[in-house]
Amino acid sequence: MSTTPRPTAQPSPAATPPDGAAHQSPLQALHRSLGATMTDFAGWDMPLRYASERDEHNAVRTKAGLFDLSHMGEITVTGPGAVALLNYALVGNIGTVSVGRARYTMICAEDGGILDDLIVYRLQEEEYMVVANAGNAQLVLDTITERATGFDAEVRDDRDAYALLAVQGPESPAILASVTDADLDGLKYYAGLPGTVAGVPALIARTGYTGEDGFELFVAPEHAEQLWRALTEAGASRGLIPCGLSCRDTLRLEAGMPLYGHELTTSLTPFDAGLGRVVKFEKEGDFVGRKALEAAAERAETAPPRKLVGLVAEGRRVPRAGFSVVADGQVVGEVTSGAPSPTLGKPIAMAYVDAAHAEPGTAGVAVDIRGSHEPYEVVALPFYKRQK
DSSP states (O other), X not given: OOOOOOOOSOOOGGGSOOTTSOEEOTTHHHHHHTTOEEEEETTEEEEEESSOHHHHHHHHHHSEEEEEOTTSEEEEEEXXXXXXXXXXXXXXXXXXXXXTBEEEEEEEOTTSOEEEEEEEEEEETTEEEEEEOGGGHHHHHHHHHHHTTTSSOEEEEOTTTOEEEEEESTTHHHHHHTTBOSOSTTOOTTBEEEEEETTEEEEEEOOOSSSSOEEEEEEOGGGHHHHHHHHHHHHGGXXXXXXXXXXXXXXXXXXXXXXXXXXXXXXXXXXXXXXXXXXXXXXXXXXXTHHHHHHHXXXXXXXXXXXXXEEEESSXXXXXXXXXXXXXXXXXXXXXXXXXXXXXXXXXXXEEEOGGGOSTTOSSEEEEETTEEEEEEEEOSOSOOOOO
């Protein structure tokens, strides 16, 4: 990957709203013309659904869905000291990421609390793109910038420089292949390459948040609508439909993927969240939060905290974030995410529960849903795993 597609136009005016106004995707007018129900999401006006959430969810599981993810925050880090900065600022070992590859990681506070979970793409030898969640993008930008002191690296806010579209589902490789000559067969999971899609320069990444195969396409904002329409046309015969944030949430929940503000918070370390594997103590040099995370790793081994588990309902009532998990009349955990599962046909939830009640098949576990203790089965995550 010798070159990186850099947007050539000025940032989209719609992406920088006046104070107090919601951010708007460059596809805002298109979403409304498609009849989307819009919602505020982390300060962005984004499509919640276009028609049926269930139909959108099932399309991604069986065919393909098209998402606008332009609310995600892109931060570019460049320079001879870029890798050293990212190794210091983040918990992962960014030095082992090859050009053209990506890595899931986290940025933590000094006390080990999770500030955000991230994907870092190595675009060139001395150029990285950090993709943050919309609600945390400013915090991540400010934190990396603050931690850059003393490093020979530049931290650039590129949130207005990109629109982000995603094609997800089993038909997504065939759909994308019909509008690009990029080598998709050679593009591994968590890898990205520059290419042209439907005449539009793009960074093509094989990543996603649905549990299915798929691609995320980073393009200049003024190219977003052209790309959306081309993908819609290319996918029409393969069952592709536009999809909103609502089905993205049920898809990621079935796939056991954490959502910041639910499974991940500043009060939890990666070890508390069962994601200690993202912390790389063996990497060169110090990093922010190391001492606190070493202590958290030791606690997780000697006295396991609550564990993140899956819960499947025996009845039809749906649990929601914040509901208590109970056993023998005692509170033993808390639901972090819950929804009806279109794939399983039952309500499901993720929850942190005491280690004594975390083993799959544990009997006597229930969720307190407005005073009624509804029985749930403890299961291993994820609830759904695609056949490869």
